[in-house]
Amino acid sequence: EAQVTQNPRYLITVTGKKLTVTCSQNMNHEYMSWYRQDPGLGLRQIYYSMNVEVTDKGDVPEGYKVSRKEKRNFPLILESPSPNQTSLYFCASSFLAGVLGEQYFGPGTRLTVT
Amino acid sequence: GIQVEQSPPDLILQEGANSTLRCNFSDSVNNLQWFHQNPWGQLINLFYIPSGTKQNGRLSATTVATERYSLLYISSSQTTDSGVYFCAAAMNRDDKIIFGKGTRLHILP
Numbered sequence: 001e002a003q004v005t006q007n008p009r010y011l012i013t014v015t016g017k018k019l020t021v022t023c024s025q026n027m028n029h030e031y032m033s034w035y036r037q038d039p040g041l042g043l044r045q046i047y048y049s050m051n052v053e054v055t056d057k058g059d060v061p062e063g064y065k066v067s068r069k070e071k072r073n074f075p076l077i078l079e080s081p082s083p084n085q086t087s088l089y090f091c092a093s094s095f096l097a098g099v100l101g102e103q104y105f106g107p108g109t110r111l112t113v114t
Numbered sequence: 115g116i117q118v119e120q121s122p123p124d125l126i127l128q129e130g131a132n133s134t135l136r137c138n139f140s141d142s143v144n145n146l147q148w149f150h151q152n153p154w155g156q157l158i159n160l161f162y163i164p165s166g167t168k169q170n171g172r173l174s175a176t177t178v179a180t181e182r183y184s185l186l187y188i189s190s191s192q193t194t195d196s197g198v199y200f201c202a203a204a205m206n207r208d209d210k211i212i213f214g215k216g217t218r219l220h221i222l223p
Contacts, residue, residue: 042213042214042215042216043200043202043213045210045211048210058210059210088155090157101145102147102159102162103147103159103202103211104159105149105156105157105159107156108155108156108157110155
């Protein structure tokens with residue numbers, strides 16, 4: 001089944017404890033991105049990647065890192081999480097490089113930082 | 115950058131009713147999608163529709179690119195249609211996808 005998977009789906013952690021949220025797609029998509037969704041602020045892009053080894057900042061990249069060593073994986077790294085990073089996170093992918101293709105979203109990761 | 119506005123922000127309907135959700139965008143788009151976010155938070159693709167009309171069961175969508183709007187029609191609403199409906203648009207290859215703020219739909223049994 002063609003899909004975008006994220007792990008974990010739910011995570012409660014403490015301030016300062018490094019964490020990684022994995023994202024994987026099995027559709028051979030070139031474009032992948034991370035979003036966070038917060039009440040009243042909608043979906044905001046954190047980072048995106050046009051292809052392997054190519055990543056760029058989105059609207060809210062502070063406090064996050066990403067890497068794209070393989071086409072299928074695009075992990076999101078929080079080196080020192082803080083409570084203001086409590087949010088619902090989505091990974092997305094698209095077949096075409098850039099935004100000219102249909103975006104497919106993962107199931108979401110609900111992160112709470114205490 | 116492109117602006118995306120959705121209306122209405124909230125909609126409460128009785129089961130069985132029909133509804134029309136609107137998405138206006140400020141410039142020409144090459145990517146226009148509709149999503150449904152269910153009560154569990156998952157974003158479900160409904161339509162990829164930069165222009166034209168598509169139908170999928172009780173749902174259909176029309177984008178009139180020259181007039182800069184898209185419409186999502188839901189017929190014979192069911193309680194499972196409840197949730198937030200987002201449209202998202204982008205102009206060019208290197209642009210970000212911009213999401214509207216969504217329409218929250220609540221279908222009463």
